[in-house]
Amino acid sequence: MARPRNPLLSRERIVAAALELVDTEGLTALSTRRLAAVLGVSGPSLYNHFATKEQLMDAVVDEVVGEVDLSMWESVDTDGWAGPVTAWARSYRAALVAHPNLVPVLAQGPGRRANSLRLADAVFGGLVDAGWARGDATRIGALMRYFVYGSALGSFAGGFVDDQEIYAAEYPHLGQAHLLAEHRRSVDEGAFETGLTALVEGLSRQYPHPRRPTPGPSAAPSAAPPTGPRPRP
């Protein structure tokens, strides 16, 4: 065929097809050759649009991160930080859970991905606007990320095999663990909500009165030792 007069591919089409392939058949099913076949082209064609498979994955990942709602961070001044951080964590988790096979790839940090950086910027800026010291805002953003990623990465309940024999014999307290697989969604969501509530409540207790933000140019994440109260060692 050689070069058609209308391009067969675009970055958008490739990313959409890759996401669908990962969602339906898993991360290992996403090879450049299979992806190209789905798109009706030959394998090397993809390299006209992405330099490497890794850059392609970056684009797929950033697409998913772009689905996270960040609008709640705009109203931090009037609403405080607890409501926004809770709503943001739920939206973040929902975006990841919609594409569970991608979570290990997502977990590699914001790097240079536009939507990932937009997210980090909104969260950090929102926490600082709410009155948190920069070191605290950095830590809170990080620890919320830990919790959200952990909750999306591999279901807890789904990780138990649905086979009673394995558990009952050897592990005295796991006699009904095989039932967890059935209730996977409710257990995972219940654990997430319980932990989210505990985190926000615990942070409120540790740091009861975040300072009002200082006027002037926006603060940036502190890389220096934290200035707020430290957790107990």
Add this chain to the structure above:
Amino acid sequence: MARPRNPLLSRERIVAAALELVDTEGLTALSTRRLAAVLGVSGPSLYNHFATKEQLMDAVVDEVVGEVDLSMWESVDTDGWAGPVTAWARSYRAALVAHPNLVPVLAQGPGRRANSLRLADAVFGGLVDAGWARGDATRIGALMRYFVYGSALGSFAGGFVDDQEIYAAEYPHLGQAHLLAEHRRSVDEGAFETGLTALVEGLSRQYPHPRRPTPGPSAAPSAAPPTGPRPRP
């Protein structure tokens, strides 16, 4: 060579070499062929000891999980749950952080792995012994796991590229984010400790008085709807 009179390989040697290869060169460097080369044999030899690469990875993963200290769960009756859950979470994270390239593989649930099930059994049994209802114990075990895995899986601070240009121009609050890479360890550990303290404190406030355990056979994880107080929706 064919069959030597003393076997060249053993499951233990293979697992140890695989773990070292993953630690030093990353997950993608662990191919059956490279692993075999390190061990001084040809690729297919491994299949005399493991049926598939996946089962080999299971053994590697379980070795790492076996490093987690569980002894604190024995003294729950006298010490309460908060100290043990904190000590356990720290030991768990330390075991994962020692092998960061393996965390995405570790995150796939206990499955049928002996040490992973032993861990789940000890944690669930300890929480129930401390007086938690079974549904609560299940959720607490799950949410702690979320937090520990998230904190080990991809550093928050290390995820930012060490390149000021990228951040300053586009993202108003990330002007110093590039410095995070330098302080990776202290930021990650500070965030972990802050979150851990908040979680334990938040759980204590939500459920101030866990019931004493009922006598009789050990309880099992409840797959039924949780019986304790629910988090706010």
Add this chain to the structure above:
DNA sequence: ACCTGAACACCGTTCAAGT
């Protein structure tokens, strides 16, 4: 500029053959 097939250096896994 954008696609192709051929080619390179890899994979995981199977299997007959050797001792």
Add this chain to the structure above:
DNA sequence: ACCTGAACACCGTTCAAGT
């Protein structure tokens, strides 16, 4: 029982060739 080399069906990526 435990190792070998050959082989199969895959990979990601490069590249000259086509329009």
